[in-house]
Amino acid sequence: MKKNVLIIGAGGVAQVVAHKCAQNNDILGDIHIASRTKAKVEKIIASVHEKKAMKQPGIFEGHALDALDIEATKDLIRKTNSQIVINVGTAFLNMSVLRACMDTGVAYIDTAIHEEPGKICETPPWYGNYEWKRAAECEEKGITAILGAGFDPGVVNAYARLAKDEYLDKVTDVDIVDINAGSHGKYFATNFDPEINFREFTGVVYSWQNNQWNVNKMFEIGKDYDLPVVGTRRAYLCGHDEVHSLAKNMDGADVRFWMGFGDHYINVFTVLKSLGLLSEQPVKTAEGLEVVPLKVVKAVLPDPASLAPGYEGKTCIGDYVKGLKDGKERTVFIYNVADHKEAYEEVGSQGISYTAGVPPVAAAILVATGEWDAKKMVNVEELPPKPFINVLNRIGLQTCIRDENGDRELSF
Amino acid sequence: MKKNVLIIGAGGVAQVVAHKCAQNNDILGDIHIASRTKAKVEKIIASVHEKKAMKQPGIFEGHALDALDIEATKDLIRKTNSQIVINVGTAFLNMSVLRACMDTGVAYIDTAIHEEPGKICETPPWYGNYEWKRAAECEEKGITAILGAGFDPGVVNAYARLAKDEYLDKVTDVDIVDINAGSHGKYFATNFDPEINFREFTGVVYSWQNNQWNVNKMFEIGKDYDLPVVGTRRAYLCGHDEVHSLAKNMDGADVRFWMGFGDHYINVFTVLKSLGLLSEQPVKTAEGLEVVPLKVVKAVLPDPASLAPGYEGKTCIGDYVKGLKDGKERTVFIYNVADHKEAYEEVGSQGISYTAGVPPVAAAILVATGEWDAKKMVNVEELPPKPFINVLNRIGLQTCIRDENGDRELSF
Numbered sequence A, B: 001m002k003k004n005v006l007i008i009g010a011g012g013v014a015q016v017v018a019h020k021c022a023q024n025n026d027i028l029g030d031i032h033i034a035s036r037t038k039a040k041v042e043k044i045i046a047s048v049h050e051k052k053a054m055k056q057p058g059i060f061e062g063h064a065l066d067a068l069d070i071e072a073t074k075d076l077i078r079k080t081n082s083q084i085v086i087n088v089g090t091a092f093l094n095m096s097v098l099r100a101c102m103d104t105g106v107a108y109i110d111t112a113i114h115e116e117p118g119k120i121c122e123t124p125p126w127y128g129n130y131e132w133k134r135a136a137e138c139e140e141k142g143i144t145a146i147l148g149a150g151f152d153p154g155v156v157n158a159y160a161r162l163a164k165d166e167y168l169d170k171v172t173d174v175d176i177v178d179i180n181a182g183s184h185g186k187y188f189a190t191n192f193d194p195e196i197n198f199r200e201f202t203g204v205v206y207s208w209q210n211n212q213w214n215v216n217k218m219f220e221i222g223k224d225y226d227l228p229v230v231g232t233r234r235a236y237l238c239g240h241d242e243v244h245s246l247a248k249n250m251d252g253a254d255v256r257f258w259m260g261f262g263d264h265y266i267n268v269f270t271v272l273k274s275l276g277l278l279s280e281q282p283v284k285t286a287e288g289l290e291v292v293p294l295k296v297v298k299a300v301l302p303d304p305a306s307l308a309p310g311y312e313g314k315t316c317i318g319d320y321v322k323g324l325k326d327g328k329e330r331t332v333f334i335y336n337v338a339d340h341k342e343a344y345e346e347v348g349s350q351g352i353s354y355t356a357g358v359p360p361v362a363a364a365i366l367v368a369t370g371e372w373d374a375k376k377m378v379n380v381e382e383l384p385p386k387p388f389i390n391v392l393n394r395i396g397l398q399t400c401i402r403d404e405n406g407d408r409e410l411s412f
Helices: A012-023 A037-048 A071-078 A091-104 A131-141 A155-167 A194-199 A241-249 A262-273 A293-302 A304-310 A340-348 A351-369 A385-395 B012-023 B038-049 B070-080 B091-104 B133-139 B155-167 B194-199 B242-250 B263-277 B293-300 B304-310 B340-347 B351-369 B385-395
Strands: A003-008 A031-035 A060-064 A085-089 A107-110 A143-148 A170-180 A205-209 A214-218 A222-227 A231-238 A252-262 A313-325 A328-339 A378-380 A400-402 A406-409 B005-008 B031-035 B060-064 B084-087 B107-110 B145-146 B169-179 B207-208 B213-217 B222-227 B230-240 B254-260 B314-325 B329-338 B377-379 B400-403 B407-409
Touching: A003 A012, A003 A071, A012 A031, A012 A037, A012 A304, A012 A340, A012 A351, A031 A037, A037 A060, A071 A091, A071 B263, A085 A091, A085 A351, A091 A131, A107 A351, A131 A143, A131 A214, A131 A378, A131 B084, A155 A170, A155 A328, A155 A385, A170 A231, A170 A241, A170 B169, A194 A262, A194 A293, A205 A231, A205 A241, A205 B230, A205 B329, A222 A252, A241 A252, A241 A378, A262 B263, A293 B293, A304 A340, A304 A351, A313 A351, A328 A340, A328 A351, A351 A385, A385 B351, A406 B304, B005 B012, B005 B070, B005 B169, B012 B031, B012 B038, B012 B304, B012 B340, B012 B351, B031 B038, B031 B070, B038 B060, B060 B070, B070 B091, B070 B133, B084 B091, B084 B351, B091 B107, B091 B145, B107 B351, B133 B145, B133 B377, B155 B169, B155 B242, B155 B329, B155 B385, B169 B222, B169 B230, B194 B263, B194 B293, B207 B230, B207 B242, B222 B254, B242 B254, B242 B377, B304 B340, B304 B351, B314 B351, B329 B340, B329 B351, B340 B351
Parallel strands: A003 A031, A003 A085, A031 A060, A085 A107, A107 A143, A143 A378, A170 A252, B005 B031, B005 B084, B031 B060, B084 B107, B107 B145, B145 B377, B169 B254
Antiparallel strands: A170 A313, A205 A214, A205 A252, A222 A231, A231 A252, A313 A328, A328 A400, A400 A406, B169 B314, B207 B213, B207 B254, B222 B230, B230 B254, B314 B329, B329 B400, B400 B407
């Protein structure tokens, strides 16, 4: 049984991960958290103690770490005797942290695909460009590496697998829908790191349809979804990590990702993108200073963590999975609804951070209990979904289903 | 008789000034042009020769100069034996170039108010913060310094004075209206240096009404103007240099400045301003780089000079001057209409640069002939307007009037 967790990162998601690890430290053992800025981890630890999140007395320590430095990361893993690393730092760190885990023989969990600073929207499948190149070595060494174990990617991958296992004989379409019906009250803000958020949408949109990669432009295809709790919302076909593994693992079903956007977001995004201000490529000012415009946009936008106190409303994220059951067409919608204010009251973060931060802790719990200790590199849909959904139900994210029999909670 | 001109700057306006000086080098003598970047002045000189702009054989030389370096500027004035300096460099240079002129005893002409990089929209009257503090010294030394001798400020100041002298017994209202009805075909661009352009509109709006400074927000007050040639256009009350001198020199009349903006400009401006991207104050990126957002916006926007080849349509800039004549209320509209394409064909710049660049050359000609060699610091409305209008008519900007007798050209 693996125990002792090292959390990497100190943003809004890391805050949730920290609280949830503390709340489950009877299973997870010692908790360590590391980030470039020590003050940020100290703040998170203070919040954990303030909320009395530790289930039982135990270790919760903070460390300064540049996680691009593989040797330093390995030293910290060894020094803390960590056996599970939850990487919720910036997406630029994945391959460095994964290498440190592979070299020290510990389990690796992340929530988003690896990215290189100077590149966006690389050739699909995205996992093939970085993570999957380490799959054979992970299997050979018996390293558990769970990729994309946030909500989306993550829980939505488990929902697709669940629909395939339980509700359909054959899956033809997986449409993942992510709606944030909450309001932060600011003129404009992104719900997680603006740099990563905008990088998701400045390239082309890849979807998997008719067994091939399909290319669209951002905001080219919109669709109204009538959803539980949040009502009818307009969502747009977007590129997203999970499409790139489900394309391989859903037996040829079409896989599309839809995200809800209001007209105001689209207007601001369109202005910034059209002007070139979302570019990840440096420009030179008249004074000769080289600067990446996107990093300046990030600098002027509100820190996503700062949105939490005033955030109100709910999120609804789930999978419309369509296919055949007993020879007839059937669609199920498996989903979760989260509440921004409840999330803030419990762990001091808003709902988007909450939905992203709870699942990797559920995954860590399942690695600790052995149920998900795969001893190889996997995407979430390659693991049994029911224990995951059960842990999520228990630790803060309730799974529901809507089908011909109505809406109801799911557990196993 | 003063002669020999040193042009400072190498942007779109400097290009026009260079061509117009060349076209009038029988009056103006040797022409020199200096800018930080030597390559830019060489390009302008090449354009002057390509268009065969030199009226008679003569000197037209380029120089590299950091015009913030007062001693270097003095050296260049002396070395070139210049007697008139036309400063059309960035607005941050004014006080340095003025000082160099005062120390060398030559005439100074500029087209926009002095600005300090870290400040916007200072206390009115703006001229009182910098330029007018040198007025006594100019008068004592007999230095001719003509402030704001572009179109607006500049020609519009002369129009206000002309209306007061010729068409009204008492002026009650001066409404300056600046409409660019042209199209550059880009998603978004500013017609002159984006940094200076945006700085005009990110502060509050000062107007002079009821003998006091009145404060509004940008885009708070809009009004449709039905204008010659360009038709009905929506203009907004804005802050602008000329309000700050006319407030003093129009015997207590209200002075307002209106600029035309399309909805698209307003939307882009509003997004950028609301996000903080038009700020002149530095921010720090996550990587610790200090950068002024406005300078990054400038870096991603098209170079205003690059707009010229495809620019089409016309500008209309003028003064609605209202008051009493023979005991009855009367309004005259004195204006110019310029054409982007004609400007480009003649001097290689678009119409906005053309309207800004022709007037300081007209002023230089009048300094050279002695008619405007004031031997003190003046704003344009303090000089006789008729010779100015006559020279402008001759060198490319025709003045017209619209009143109860219809539209017609004006000359004296």
